Structures are given as C-alpha cells and as structure tokens.
Amino acid sequence: MTETNKARWYVVHTYSGHENKVKANIEKIVENRGMEDVILEVVVPTESVVEIKNGKRKDKSKKIFPGYALVKMIMTDESWYVVRNTRGVTGFVGPGSKPIPLTEEEVENMGLEKRIVHVDFTVGDTITVISGPFENFIGTVEEIHMERQSIKALISMFGRETPVELGFDQVEKN
Incomplete structure (x- = not known):
C-alpha cells in the first residue's frame, strides 16, 4: 500500500x-x-x-x-x-x-460530493442559460439559494415570464 x-x-x-x-x-x-x-x-x-x-x-x-x-x-x-x-x-x-x-x-x-460553485451575480442581474432544457434562454435572477446551489429566474417563454429553477452551473452572468 x-x-x-x-x-x-x-x-x-x-x-x-x-x-x-x-x-x-x-x-x-x-x-x-x-x-x-x-x-x-x-x-x-x-x-x-x-x-x-x-x-x-x-x-x-x-x-x-x-x-x-x-x-x-x-x-x-x-x-x-x-x-x-x-x-x-x-x-x-x-x-x-x-x-x-x-x-x-x-x-x-x-452524488457523493457536490461541487461548490461560487457565483458573482445578484438578484436582478440578467443571466443566460448555458445548459439544460432552457439552453440559450435569457432571464432575470429572482432568488439565489446558496444551500441548494441554485437560482430562481424569470425566463421569457412564448411571450410570458416563466419562473424556473436552475443550478449555478447551468447559468452565466451577461
């Protein structure tokens, strides 16, 4: 050994x-x-x-x-x-x-160890979704959940603002 x-x-x-x-x-x-x-x-x-x-x-x-x-x-x-x-x-x-x-x-x-992702955005910032089903959509940060490593964002879909929950690793700040 x-x-x-x-x-x-x-x-x-x-x-x-x-x-x-x-x-x-x-x-x-x-x-x-x-x-x-x-x-x-x-x-x-x-x-x-x-x-x-x-x-x-x-x-x-x-x-x-x-x-x-x-x-x-x-x-x-x-x-x-x-x-x-x-x-x-x-x-x-x-x-x-x-x-x-x-x-x-x-x-x-x-899922034994979660990667901790640090973010530099705040509520009200504009973000772009970089992976997942909402890829390439643009949204506005509504809530940030550090413990879950996720955000709640409003994304414009079909002419309406739709709230979605996204992981920190799925979005980037504009």
Whole structure:
C-alpha cells in the first residue's frame, strides 16, 4: 500500500443486508482508535422510493448498491487493515487485494460530493442559460439559494415570464 495524503472513495463489499451494520462498525472503530483524520466518511447509498400497498402511500429508503458500502479514506496500511477486518466486510472492490479508488467522475455521478460553485451575480442581474432544457434562454435572477446551489429566474417563454429553477452551473452572468 502506498501512502498518499489525499482522501479517496473506495467501495467495500459487505454481506448482503449488513451494509448499515458495517457502516456503524467502521464508524465505531474509527472513533475508538482516533482515526477520524484517516477514515473520513462511510456511506450506504440509498434512494427514496414511494410504494403503494393496499391503496396507501409509503415512503421507503432503498439501497442503491445492495451488498456495498462506500468509504472515504486516506489509504494507509492501518486504514486498509481496519476496514478490511471489520465484521461484515468481505473485502475491497478491486483486483486481488489492491483496492481501486473511485474516479472523480464516478464520485460526481453518484452524488457523493457536490461541487461548490461560487457565483458573482445578484438578484436582478440578467443571466443566460448555458445548459439544460432552457439552453440559450435569457432571464432575470429572482432568488439565489446558496444551500441548494441554485437560482430562481424569470425566463421569457412564448411571450410570458416563466419562473424556473436552475443550478449555478447551468447559468452565466451577461
């Protein structure tokens, strides 16, 4: 194992149905050993699903990757050993015993880390939409939502002002 000082996301294979137990076990070991600076985060990716059973709506959380957990860590011999030997973990995903980190593109596609976009526009500024279904439309900023990384803008469509919500990365200031 080579030691680098950049934390990367690794995929850990677990016993099916034990993903949340593995997450809790790793977090407990990290806390007990004081390894918070090496093993930063453990995630079991889930999505919200609406189930209708007997005419009743029920929101359920469904695992996106059953049998897997994602760990953001700095790969060292000790961190590898701790995660690999956690109860419920069958190994890292990768050839042989060498874990392969997820690429930046994979991390972004899974929504594990959001890119923070800083903006230089304010309410009332004119913007141009540069991507998405409203590409090339011009609008006026009505609201800015920093926490959601989005804006609400009025775009002229079919001769009417229409409010739309756009991500910071979809617009540019005129």
